[in-house]
Amino acid sequence: MDDRQPSRKLNAQMLGKLVVVAIMMFGFGYALVPMYKKICEITGINILTPKDATVKEVGNTQVDTTRTITVEFDANAHGPWRFRPTVNSIQVHPGEMAQVVYEVVNTQPRSIDAQAIPSxxxxxxxxxxxxxxxxxxxxxxxxxxxxKQMPVVFYIDPALxxxxxxxxxxxxxxxxxxPAREGKAS
Incomplete structure (x- = not known):
């Protein structure tokens, strides 16, 4: 038993050191976020400024409210499906974000891969x-x-x-x- 006593004491010391190291690592990891913010603030890199409650919200200054553009939507289907926009037209101001939805219905009892090309x-x-x-x-x-309903999100550049x-x-x-149709002449 005399031989085991020194190794138990060494094991207990090693365990104590490992626990201290683990606690220090956790503390360092926990302190990294505030340290990172402080370093960024001091150096002026990646400044994370809180929102000032006294500042009023400003709308999108890129929107030209003096002009209105009518955007018309059209759909052409070349395949076994129904394809159409859900609205025929909308009016937008240049710079204003807008969304429309196109609907497509596969009328076949098989899966189909398709692609849309705009003009x-x-x-x-x-x-x-x-x-x-x-x-x-x-x-x-x-x-x-x-x-399937498929959205299009867009805006018109004010430089139009x-x-x-x-x-x-x-x-x-x-x-x-x-697939190539059978019986077609080469």
């Missing part, structure tokens, strides 16, 4: 029509007889020429990966 009229409006979210950004997969009062956004929705 704009007049053509000069294309560079001023800014989409933030659009189903046209990626391929869509529609399950058998599935209906003043003579443009109406923009038409048209989508052509077509099936991709269509």
């Amino acid at each position: 704009y009229a007049p053509q000069q409006a294309a560079s001023h029509f800014k989409k933030l979210e659009c189903f046209c950004f990626q391929q869509q997969t529609l399950g058998p007889n599935q209906a 020429p003043k003579e443009v009062k109406t923009i038409t956004l048209s989508y052509t929705f077509f099936e991709i990966g269509v």
Whole structure:
């Protein structure tokens, strides 16, 4: 038993040291957030300023409320589905965020992969029509007889020429990966 006594004492000391190290590591990790904020404040990097309650909310200064643009929506379906916008047109101010929804219904008892391609009229409006979210950004997969609502979130750049009062956004929705039809001449 004499041999075990020194190793128990060493084990207890090691355990005590490990517990102290673990507590110090936890404390250091806990203190990192306030230290990081203080260092950033002192150096002027990544300043995290709290919201001042005395400051009034200011609207989006990028919106040109002196102009109104009519945006018309169109849909062309090249495939076995129904495809349409939920509204025919909306009126927006340049710089104002807007959202419309297109609906598509797969009328087939099979899954279909499809893609939408947008077009704009007049053509000069294309560079001023800014989409933030659009189903046209990626391929869509529609399950058998599935209906899907697909949003388009956009704004019109205030730099749009003043003579443009109406923009038409048209989508052509077509099936991709269509198998070659049998009996077709080569």
